Amino acid sequence: MELKISAKNLNVSDRFRDYVEEKAGKIDRYAHKPEELHIKITRQEHSRTAGAEDQVELTVYEPGHIVRAEARASDKFAAFDIAFGKLVERLRRYSDKHKVHRGGGHKNLSASELAATDFAALDITPIDHDRLLGKAVPLPEAEEPPYSPVVIKSKEFASKPMTKEEAVGHMELVGHDFYLFMDSETSRPAVVYRRQGWNYGVISLV
Numbered sequence: 001m002e003l004k005i006s007a008k009n010l011n012v013s014d015r016f017r018d019y020v021e022e023k024a025g026k027i028d029r030y031a032h033k034p035e036e037l038h039i040k041i042t043r044q045e046h047s048r049t050a051g052a053e054d055q056v057e058l059t060v061y062e063p064g065h066i067v068r069a070e071a072r073a074s075d076k077f078a079a080f081d082i083a084f085g086k087l088v089e090r091l092r093r094y095s096d097k098h099k100v101h102r103g104g105g106h107k108n109l110s111a112s113e114l115a116a117t118d119f120a121a122l123d124i125t126p127i128d129h130d131r132l133l134g135k136a137v138p139l140p141e142a143e144e145p146p147y148s149p150v151v152i153k154s155k156e157f158a159s160k161p162m163t164k165e166e167a168v169g170h171m172e173l174v175g176h177d178f179y180l181f182m183d184s185e186t187s188r189p190a191v192v193y194r195r196q197g198w199n200y201g202v203i204s205l206v
Contacts, residue, residue: 001024001027001028001031001034001035001036001037002035002036002037003020003021003024003036003037003039004036004037004038004039005017005020005038005039005040005041006038006039006040006041007040007041007042007043008040008041008042008043009042009043009044009045010041010043010054010076012041016076016077016080019077019080020039020080023080023084024037026088027060027087027088027091030088030091030092030094030095031060031062031067031091031095032062032063032095033062033063034060034061034062035061035062035063036060036061037058037059037060037061038057038058038059038061039056039057039058039080040056040057040058040059041054041055041056041057041076041079041080042054042055042057043055043076044072051074052074053072053073053074054072054073054074054075054076054078054079055070055071055072055079056070056071056072056073056076056079056080056082056083057069057070057083058070058080058083058084058087060087060091064160065170065173066173066174067087067090067091067094067173067174068087068173068174068175069083069084069086069087069090069175070083070086070175071083071086086175090172090173090175093172094169094173157180159181159182159189160181160182161182161183161184161187162181162182162183162184163183163184163185164183164185164190164192164202166181167179167181167183167190167192168192168200171192177193177194178191178192178193178194179191179192179193183204186204188204188205188206189204189205190202190203190204190205191203191204
């Protein structure tokens with residue numbers, strides 16, 4: 001597995017590289033033929049009282065999909081540990097599901113069957129209702145995001161036909177609230193997204 005480290009607004013020490021390389025060995029226990037682990041570190045300057053904060057984004061590239069996690073902390077080591085814990089947990093869940101599938105005990109459920117069980121078969125944690133509805137929910141002081149103007153990022157990915165259920169699974173792997181995919185049933189672009197509680201929706205183009 002190739003290891004790539006990129007940094008913005010800070011230097012990456014040899015000590016940090018050695019620490020990352022040692023931890024990265026655990027990925028092989030859960031990932032299926034991992035091709036690359038990309039570690040992106042960004043130092044974000046806040047006010048004089050709040051100080052600086054490091055954000056670490058981890059992305060594992062495997063054949064056919066990616067697994068992603070990120071975290072923020074007062075230093076890059078702490079942020080890496082938090083993000084790495086999330087990444088390993090997502091890889092473990094994905095690995096466990098595939099073991100069941102190869103053993104013949106797995107059944108592909110339809111969207112209606114999944115909805116009937118509140119998507120419990122996907123082992124998903126629902127989004128917080130208050131945050132989803134836009135209600136004021138105080139964040140811990142360490143999580144208070146800095147003020148910044150609107151930033152629009154652009155990304156391009158190769159399309160791969162998949163079912164709605166597969167799209168929900170991929171959405172959980174990258175830790176997002178939506179996932180753009182090519183619907184294998186309609187051959188059209190579509191987006192699966194979180195709704196309230198365990199509910200999910202799909203937006204399709206016609």
